[in-house]
Amino acid sequence: MPDWLTHTLTGWLIGKTTKINIALIVIGSLIPDLVKINIAFTWLGINHLHVFDPLHTPVGAFLIAGIGALFFEDTKKAFIPLSIGVISHFVLDFFLVHLSGGTRLFFPLSWDKLNYSLIRSEDYWMTICAIIIAITVLIIYKFYDQKIKVFSK
């Protein structure tokens, strides 16, 4: 996985540039990594038996997004940004270098793991790039917002 900061910043960038609910895209971008519940079991010395693995598949993550969306006034309007976040997560993960395959994109129909080895998970330059792009976009938007305010006066 790329780190969560890269995932959330990517979600933020998508939300900011598309004017879709930023907060829900960001939350959606973290949904597949709910699979990290595994870590808690590992710390406790308990074998998790791969029970949580489906959370890190598109089907599982969309189902969680669907459950989450039920807690909003407009379920459909919440589900769309959550799903965009989920998709952004899998797009980033798809490009991670693995020796034994990446993500089970077509689970439960197929157990094959797919990836296109491009970026190493420990590569912090990806995070630095995401931070720089996010700050640049933030500055551009602040600049244009100020310009619009001046013109509207």
Add this chain to the structure above:
Amino acid sequence: MHHRNLITGIILIVIIGLLMIYSSIGHNVYDPDIDYIIKNFEKYNNTQVSFTGEIIEINNISNNILIKLLEPPYHKIIVNLNNTKENLNKGDYAEILGILNGKNHVTAEKILKIERWKHNLIYLRSLPAIPFALYLFFKTWKFNKETLKFERRKKNA
């Protein structure tokens, strides 16, 4: 919560529950992990396996390393490096792709090394994401305990 939402929620939870059960039962059949492979090593001997672990010992004379798996019961596997040229250090993490040729012995074909500090940094730089995501979320949404739903905050409506 509306009845229709409740029923939808139950259906979605049941589906995800079934997927979890399927994952747990089917994993050892379709994509067995290294713990299962070691337990049933006769079945998988001389086949290609992959796993990730921490390098706990390096033997430069025999060109072997000892890897401790990251998950319980933390099996230890001897990995022969004759076919690889990766420069490894004790404490680093490594993803190994190789041929199982013994109960706890693998001849590596490919190794993906992750230095320990870089591995730990992944978790460290993930930490700011949690307050960042929570801040963005609760800046826009608040939970209504009566309706059991998140509502947009007025200034963000």
